[in-house]
Amino acid sequence: MGKKEKWKRLMDAFGRKAAPEYEEKGYPQAGLREMAQTLSGTDARQWGKYAFHREPLEGKFTEEQKDAFTLRANACGKEWAKRIAGKYESRSPRKIAQKMGLKIRMDNTSRGGANVLFAQFVQPDEITLFADCIDRGCALREESGCALLERETLTDVLLAHELFHAVEERNAETIYTRTEKVELWRKPFSNRSSIACLSEIAAMAFAGRLLGLESSPYMLDVLLVYPYNKDMAWALYDEVCALVGK
């Protein structure tokens, strides 16, 4: 770098050019149909990347390990869907839930904001579906062209996902999502921890297999946020696209 260039840089540092830009990063404003199409073409391995991106222990694993965990968690979800459907002789999440003695509750309060809540399972036996979220999601069925947003399908998907968590709690000693552990402390100390996102990956696979879905319920993370906060949905969509290289 020549003297002139160095001098120019020094001047820039004190001048207007050094002033920071305060604009927030904007996200591409994709159409709902376009987002639904792209997301429905995302495979299980790619959704695994998204799940691990939100995993608190993410920094502990290599990309290869993450892929291997994703594969096993998906297999676990599918396997348990087969087992449960066989055991209770039904593929209807509502009927299975009833046979398992689970209470299903509809909550009508709006659960939007910076953290949109779709459904939850509270130990030992309560599943809550958030009606406002279902209503808003269904209203986008036509615009998005996404079959997952049919009222009955959407309700079943949310229910099936939470059903997996109930199954998981009742089989905590044997189910893969609980038996897969990672050592966090250095010897001679020990703290073996399970990996939280495996439970979510398996729950999505469980719902997908039980209901015979063609695309992953993970796409609802974006589509159900859209009616509450478009910017947040675009940001999530951008996050997924960046992670899976679309």
Add this chain to the structure above:
Amino acid sequence: MEYIIGILLLLSFVGLAVYAVRGGNLMMGMLIMGIIWTALPLIGNTFATNPEFIASYPGVTDISFVDAITNVFQSGPEGWGSVLVNVVFGAWFGRVLLATGIADALIRKAVELGGDKPVIICVLLSTVTTAIFSTLFGAGAVVAIGVIILPILMSLGIPKTLSIGSFMMSVGAGMYLNPVLTGQFLAFFLDEEGKQMITYDDPARLKWAAVGVAVQLIMVIAMCVFALRKKKTVHAWNASAVRKARPGYVPTVALIAPILPVLLLVVFNIPIILGFTIGSFYALAVCGKLKSFRGACRVLNKDFYDGVVDTAPLVGFLLMIPMFNKAAELCVPYFNALLGNVIPNNTLVISIAFALLAPLGLFRGPFTLFGCGAATLGILKGIGFATPYLYALMVIPSVTMNVSICMTQSWIAWGVSYAKVSTREHLKQTLPVAWLVCVIMQAVTYIMFG
């Protein structure tokens, strides 16, 4: 005459309490109170006839109109200038910790140690949060840390009320030591020349603040252990804002940065502004953000800007407080005439009252300095309690009730809305613990300063 003015002052105090509880704008509230509490004593001084009363308060009952308004509306806010400077530098330092990724890295390290054990995670994250907020300040900073910590707590199945309660109370624990917040409290204790009557580095005050941090943190940890005793795991399917990518390499040596300014002050008596500056440049340097002069300037500008924006909403309110404080000094003779024989001049009785009635620090009530507690302080000052005692007495409910759990605190309202819990659920989880902290700290205060 002094009784009539005293009653009118007391009525205006009740008016401020109602106004604050109903969520009125406190900046305007303080300005109006400053005007009322200047006008009423001046009227009283004009018509007072009791020679004994007039002679008891030289320089107050015979103050001229011009001196009075100059003291209240000019000298008052001017005197707060030094505190404002500390607030700005503290806010800058906070933004540096966020921008370099040090705060984020501390949280990740804690999570990677705790794994899926909710109790260990709660203990570690509460400790880290308290350490971070022993220097960091502002709603922007709380939200920035909250969006990292809260999803982690909730993804581990920790109940939402406990997640939000433990996080916010941990933030509050750090605030006992926080130089920026402390600076705002210290602004209530200025002498007639605008000088601080009690300082941040006062050894007894520092010791008391450290006890405050420890007591509140231990109670938060106890709350987590107790609440998770009967584990009722929640698995929620939710979608939250985009998880930001790691902000870059953060070496282990950078992790001491959050406590560096306080450490420098306590151990080496390095003034807090220099401490913030050293802490900021240390953080930026070890995280590799000072590789070029131009880049350093850019980072400096951006972080300073963000930090000032973080504290801007508070600054207006805090500039009105010195007016009110100064006006309260004019009211001392009238409060003494009316309440001098009613409010006990006994620190034990006052401490017990503040312990038992600690929830009056909620909803901008009469026990919080960020509400109509400023007026309570005015009354208590008039009775003549020692400054360190009064400081501790008022700061406890202000930090533990108002800043740590009250829905009128901007970042708590954000957190409760983020976690989707009701105000009732939030208070049910946190109020008993906060109350206990207040009782313990009032006892500590009585032993140390009573």
